Amino acid sequence: MLDIKNLNVSVEDNQILRDLSLKVGSGEVHAIMGPNGSGKSTIAHTLAGNPNYEIISGDVNFNDKDLLKMDPSERSLSGLFLAFQYPIELPGVTNASYLKQIVNVHRKHRGENPIEAGDFLKLLKEKSSCLNIPMDMHSRFVNAGFSGGEKKKNEVLQLDLLNPNLVIMDETDSGLDVDALKSTSEAVNQLRSSNRSFIIITHYLRLLEYIEPDFVHVFQDGSIIESGDKSLANRIDKEGYA
Amino acid sequence: MNKVNKDNFKQDKYKYGFVTDIESEKIPKGLNEDVVKLISKKKEEPEWMLEWRLKAFERLQHMSPPKWVKAKFDDIDFQDLYYYASPKNFKEKPKSLDEVDPKLLETYEKLGIPLKEQKVLAGVAVDAVFDSVSVATTFKDKLDEIGVIFCPISEAVKNHPELVKKYLGSVIPITDHYYATLNSAVFSDGSFVYIPKGVKCPMELSTYFRINASETGQFERTLIIADEDSYVSYLEGCTAPMRDENQLHAANVELVALENAEIKYSTVQNWYPGDENGIGGIYNFVTKRGLCKGRNSKISWTQVETGSAITWKYPSCILKGDNSVGEFYSVAITNNFQQADTGTKMIHLGKNTKSRIISKGISAGKSSNTYRGLVNFHRKAKNAKNFTQCDSLLVGDKCSAHTIPLTENSSNDSSIEHEATTSKISDDQLFYVMQRGMTAEDAQGLIVNGFCKEVLQKLPMEFAVEAQKLVNISLEGSIG
Numbered sequence: 073m074l075d076i077k078n079l080n081v082s083v084e085d086n087q088i089l090r091d092l093s094l095k096v097g098s099g100e101v102h103a104i105m106g107p108n109g110s111g112k113s114t115i116a117h118t119l120a121g122n123p124n125y126e127i128i129s130g131d132v133n134f135n136d137k138d139l140l141k142m143d144p145s146e147r148s149l150s151g152l153f154l155a156f157q158y159p160i161e162l163p164g165v166t167n168a169s170y171l172k173q174i175v176n177v178h179r180k181h182r183g184e185n186p187i188e189a190g191d192f193l194k195l196l197k198e199k200s201s202c203l204n205i206p207m208d209m210h211s212r213f214v215n216a217g218f219s220g221g222e223k224k225k226n227e228v229l230q231l232d233l234l235n236p237n238l239v240i241m242d243e244t245d246s247g248l249d250v251d252a253l254k255s256t257s258e259a260v261n262q263l264r265s266s267n268r269s270f271i272i273i274t275h276y277l278r279l280l281e282y283i284e285p286d287f288v289h290v291f292q293d294g295s296i297i298e299s300g301d302k303s304l305a306n307r308i309d310k311e312g313y314a
Numbered sequence: 315m316n317k318v319n320k321d322n323f324k325q326d327k328y329k330y331g332f333v334t335d336i337e338s339e340k341i342p343k344g345l346n347e348d349v350v351k352l353i354s355k356k357k358e359e360p361e362w363m364l365e366w367r368l369k370a371f372e373r374l375q376h377m378s379p380p381k382w383v384k385a386k387f388d389d390i391d392f393q394d395l396y397y398y399a400s401p402k403n404f405k406e407k408p409k410s411l412d413e414v415d416p417k418l419l420e421t422y423e424k425l426g427i428p429l430k431e432q433k434v435l436a437g438v439a440v441d442a443v444f445d446s447v448s449v450a451t452t453f454k455d456k457l458d459e460i461g462v463i464f465c466p467i468s469e470a471v472k473n474h475p476e477l478v479k480k481y482l483g484s485v486i487p488i489t490d491h492y493y494a495t496l497n498s499a500v501f502s503d504g505s506f507v508y509i510p511k512g513v514k515c516p517m518e519l520s521t522y523f524r525i526n527a528s529e530t531g532q533f534e535r536t537l538i539i540a541d542e543d544s545y546v547s548y549l550e551g552c553t554a555p556m557r558d559e560n561q562l563h564a565a566n567v568e569l570v571a572l573e574n575a576e577i578k579y580s581t582v583q584n585w586y587p588g589d590e591n592g593i594g595g596i597y598n599f600v601t602k603r604g605l606c607k608g609r610n611s612k613i614s615w616t617q618v619e620t621g622s623a624i625t626w627k628y629p630s631c632i633l634k635g636d637n638s639v640g641e642f643y644s645v646a647i648t649n650n651f652q653q654a655d656t657g658t659k660m661i662h663l664g665k666n667t668k669s670r671i672i673s674k675g676i677s678a679g680k681s682s683n684t685y686r687g688l689v690n691f692h693r694k695a696k697n698a699k700n701f702t703q704c705d706s707l708l709v710g711d712k713c714s715a716h717t718i719p720l721t722e723n724s725s726n727d728s729s730i731e732h733e734a735t736t737s738k739i740s741d742d743q744l745f746y747v748m749q750r751g752m753t754a755e756d757a758q759g760l761i762v763n764g765f766c767k768e769v770l771q772k773l774p775m776e777f778a779v780e781a782q783k784l785v786n787i788s789l790e791g792s793i794g
Binding site: 124 | 737740741742743745746747748749750751752753754756757760761763764765766767768
């Protein structure tokens with residue numbers, strides 16, 4: 073599914089990722105844990121193709137394609153989804169119309185007709201209720217004036233609507249209260265399947281108590297220093313990163 | 315942003331830039347009394363009309379073009395222009411569409427304005443103006459039945475002199491300013507609308523202006539009168555061929571709304587904007603003014619300005635009748651080297667008059683976009699209210715946006731609210747939307763349409779979708 077080999081990345085001339093390598097197989101859930109400022113988000117943004125992140129060297133193979141050659145929209149259409157740590161506001165663009173448009177872009181890519189308005193509303197109601205999102209949130213502008221929790225739920229909703237096969241969640245748990253964390257995690261767990269992989273980037277153990285990872289990686293100074301199973305996360309929670 | 319995206323990016327050239335291969339008949343170049351007389355003769359005008367023109371021409375001799383616009387351009391040589399051009403052998407407007415030159419029908423078809431009865435847009439009557447003449451008007455008979463007059467102004471001069479005499483120049487006097495006075499002297503064609511008392515016009519009325527001939531100015535003159543208790547929605551569209559010369563379009567549009575009448579006037583202006591190096595394009599120097607003459611009357615201007623090398627216009631309302639309402643909704647987009655200096659004037663004379671101004675300026679490339687507005691409360695305008703909102707959106711960092719709102723208040727119990735914002739499409743926004751699968755272009759379109767949706771929604775439904783597409787096309791090539 074995803075094979076990262078010796079990836080070196082810099083941001084504004086500061087090297088952040090150093091020889092990062094990671095393999096993610098189909099259906100696997102990988103957690104990447106690390107202290108603040110260790111460059112965890114850089115992995116997420118690099119994989120999603122944010123042009124502010126400069127590739128120095130390395131290869132990334134995604135479903136037998138050269139990921140680094142694709143632009144952000146091609147990556148999305150090929151099935152890569154990034155749930156943003158800080159979702160971006162789009163003033164003037166209503167959430168419902170935005171969601172419908174991104175759904176249709178993916179349908180078009182698959183050679184399908186645009187979704188009927190009625191069908192979309194049904195779909196939106198169904199998916200929103202799983203996440204306890206009130207429908208009136210969709211008549212507001214995308215992320216504008218949303219609370220931290222609403223923004224994160226809106227990210228998971230987009231993930232649910234777009235059916236990606238690789239999901240990168242960048243600190244999705246930050247800004248969520250316990251109830252929101254539960255409903256969001258439940259929604260994510262529902263989305264786990266044998267052909268969908270997850271990379272979950274987090275600072276804390278608590279998200280991993282709800283979404284159980286197959287692998288845990290400790291990330292420090294731009295690369296993975298230790299890998300293991302879920303018990304590694306528990307140990308870090310007790311002993312810290314040092 | 316989007317180094318990777320440049321390759322997939324293709325610039326849709328100006329879609330309406332073709333030239334119709336039709337022989338045109340022009341009168342000699344230059345601006346003089348003989349030219350004014352010749353235009354009047356071509357139009358077979360009555361004596362009073364010629365006198366009116368000559369009065370304007372005489373006045374013009376003592377005027378000079380205003381210079382205060384925030385746009386740079388070389389002086390126009392008014393002697394080096396053709397003031398009248400029509401398709402050759404076009405003596406009289408064809409009685410039926412079967413007699414219209416197929417090349418002209420084909421031209422309008424290509425522009426998306428089919429004129430043949432079986433293909434026309436349902437619910438929209440169209441007057442097609444080609445250079446200096448109206449070549450066809452649809453649904454005329456149907457409108458005649460309910461007493462609505464919709465015809466080229468040249469026909470109205472002959473067939474409805476009492477209305478034309480009474481109202482022509484009543485809102486924009488022939489002494490107004492250089493371009494308005496020039497128009498009064500040499501105006502060629504445009505539309506005339508009269509909605510009788512108590513009639514709500516059942517269809518959209520629309521004029522489609524096309525400049526085809528080279529080195530020719532177009533001097534549109536439009537006059538719309540809504541009698542008591544009537545309503546009309548009118549829309550104009552404009553396009554021109556791609557040429558490396560600058561062509562002048564100096565229009566005068568006058569609206570008169572009597573008691574309880576409402577006029578909704580929409581413009582989708584897509585004149586050729588010039589190329590990406592700023593060569594060519596239309597100079598769109600237009601005077602548009604509406605008079606809310608009667609009590610409770612309402613005039614609403616909606617404009618989507620995407621074309622022209624220079625746009626210089628202020629569709630305005632004189633709120634004379636008590637309780638009258640003026641509205642101005644505008645989206646002005648400039649890309650490459652385009653320059654726009656546009657806005658409105660709301661002159662409050664009557665009591666309880668209200669005005670509302672929503673202006674959305676979008677600048678991209680190396681363009682300059684200025685909102686200039688005046689809200690004036692006369693001493694007698696008791697309890698008058700204005701709300702103004704001016705928002706600017708910048709795309710890239712080589713363009714500029716300016717907001718020049720002026721208020722003059724001589725009334726003590728009136729209120730003015732003004733809001734203004736300037737924002738920029740950020741790389742983060744583009745990346746976010748692209749991460750969901752949209753191309754850079756579509757991502758930008760989504761954000762821009764969100765920005766100006768409030769105004770686009772004011773357009774008649776038949777045109778709102780077109781306008782939205784136009785907004786996206788106008789900005790193509792502005793990122794990367």
